[in-house]
Amino acid sequence: MSVELTFTTAMAFTDSSVYLSGAGDALDTFARFTRVARYDSNYDPQWGRNDQDWRAVSLTYFGPKHEDFDDVVVLSEEGDVRYIGDHAPLLEKIRGAGVFSEGASGWGYLADVQQIGDNLYACGYKGQVYQRRGPNDWRHIDMGLLQDAKTERKNRIALSVINGPHEAAIYAAGYQHADWLPPKAFFFNGNQWREIALPPVAERIVNMYVETENRIWMCGANGTLLLGNAQDGFKSLSTVDDNQLFTSVCKFQEKMYLASNMGLFVYDPANHGAGIQMTKTNLKPELQDANIVDSYDKVLWSIGPKDIARFDGQNWERIHHPDNPPIR
Numbered sequence: 001m002s003v004e005l006t007f008t009t010a011m012a013f014t015d016s017s018v019y020l021s022g023a024g025d026a027l028d029t030f031a032r033f034t035r036v037a038r039y040d041s042n043y044d045p046q047w048g049r050n051d052q053d054w055r056a057v058s059l060t061y062f063g064p065k066h067e068d069f070d071d072v073v074v075l076s077e078e079g080d081v082r083y084i085g086d087h088a089p090l091l092e093k094i095r096g097a098g099v100f101s102e103g104a105s106g107w108g109y110l111a112d113v114q115q116i117g118d119n120l121y122a123c124g125y126k127g128q129v130y131q132r133r134g135p136n137d138w139r140h141i142d143m144g145l146l147q148d149a150k151t152e153r154k155n156r157i158a159l160s161v162i163n164g165p166h167e168a169a170i171y172a173a174g175y176q177h178a179d180w181l182p183p184k185a186f187f188f189n190g191n192q193w194r195e196i197a198l199p200p201v202a203e204r205i206v207n208m209y210v211e212t213e214n215r216i217w218m219c220g221a222n223g224t225l226l227l228g229n230a231q232d233g234f235k236s237l238s239t240v241d242d243n244q245l246f247t248s249v250c251k252f253q254e255k256m257y258l259a260s261n262m263g264l265f266v267y268d269p270a271n272h273g274a275g276i277q278m279t280k281t282n283l284k285p286e287l288q289d290a291n292i293v294d295s296y297d298k299v300l301w302s303i304g305p306k307d308i309a310r311f312d313g314q315n316w317e318r319i320h321h322p323d324n325p326p327i328r
Contacts, residue, residue: 003027005035005323010303011059011072012294016041018301019072019084020308020321021056030055036074036084039308039319047322050089054080058113058122065118067135075113075122078104094122094130094138106149111160111174117167123159126151129172129188144193145172145186154178160206164188165213171196171230173205173218183220187230199236202226209249209256219246219258225267225276237267242276252295253313257302259290264302281316283309288327 005022012018017040024033034056038048054076062073062083071085079097083090096105110124120132127145130138140146147156156177164170168190175181181204185196198205203221210216218226218234223242228234244260251257257279258265264279264287281287289304300311307327308319320326 003035003323004325005037005321006305007291007303007308008305009056009059010292010294010301011061012296012299012301013038013061013072014040015297015299017043018294018303018308018310019059020303021059021074023055034074034076035323036072036082037321037323038072038084039321050074050082050084052076052080052082054078057109057111060114060120062115062120064115073113073115073120075110077109077111079110079122081113092136092138097122097124097128097130097138107146111158112162114163116162116164116170119167121162121170123162123172123174125158125160125174127157127159129159129162141188142193157184159184159186160204161208163208163210164216165210169213169230171208171210171216171218173208175204181221183224185218185234194230196230196234198226198234201236201238202234206246207248209251211251217249217251217256219249221245223276225249225256225258227269237272237276239275244276248290248292248294250293250295250300252300252311257293257295257300259293259302259304263287264290264293281309281311283316283318285327 003024007020007022010020020037032054034052036050057077058075071083074082078101079094081092098104107128108126113122122130126147129142131141158174159172160174162172170188173185183202183205203224206220223238225238226234244262246258246260248259256267266279267276288307292303302309310317
């Protein structure tokens with residue numbers, strides 16, 4: 001089936017390959033359909049795909065020591081987990097997760113999945129955090145965060161992203177369902193969660209990048225860009241002139257790149273005074289949109305709802321998806 005796609009999430013797999021998930025433009029907004037597309041410039045054909053009858057929200061790499069995996073993991077909002085690798089299709093279901101799926105326990109949709117240490121972790125919009133301990137074995141590790149149906153909406157905590165340098169230093173962040181959606185961030189030391197204080201100027205947290213154990217980056221609404229850690233605190237690096245919705249952040253060649261609703265931006269930690277600047281690619285036309293930015297070794301990938309581009313440190317290259325009209 002050929003269908004024009006709007007890409008919602010993506011991940012760099014290698015210098016030459018990237019995985020993307022997209023929704024069909026002609027389908028209903030809430031249609032349960034995702035096309036997971038793979039692009040690899042070193043293969044023929046360069047494009048491959050896997051279709052799923054649910055909506056994907058997150059992609060990550062999974063390569064644990066104690067299992068025979070070297071996979072891309074796709075998470076649905078209802079807690080479906082698909083492993084794409086050199087094996088027969090493998091599916092799991094996070095028991096109790098989701099809203100409409102069979103067995104949903106009222107915890108709500110999921111938002112993100114990441115490998116931290118040797119395990120997968122997933123988080124969602126009612127404070128839920130799951131740890132995968134083995135095949136089809138997902139456990140709650142969200143004591144103090146998980147909210148039940150009696151929690152007033154204005155007090156509910158939604159977790160948009162989870163990541164960390166290791167399993168005794170896990171960060172989960174998002175927002176509170178109150179006026180203007182104030183940001184919330186939490187730290188897990190392997191035993192318990194505690195809330196992290198964020199700068200007063202910070203707004204809703206959308207994504208995170210782990211540079212080192214002491215340098216955790218968070219980005220989000222209204223130009224929010226934070227750097228720090230749970231022990232020393234976080235500082236804001238944006239200015240009052242930054243009002244982008246930053247949806248993704250990563251490091252490439254000592255600079256931080258940020259995807260946003262206004263395009264692709266770059267921040268140089270060695271030149272804070274220059275601020276957060278629009279990235280010029282010299283593509284014709286320039287990048288039309290940016291949603292996810294990710295790097296692998298010597299290559300930076302920018303994936304927007306429609307526009308896909310790759311940067312080798314010297315030149316940008318636009319990549320057209322065969323289901324979508326070329327960008328001209």
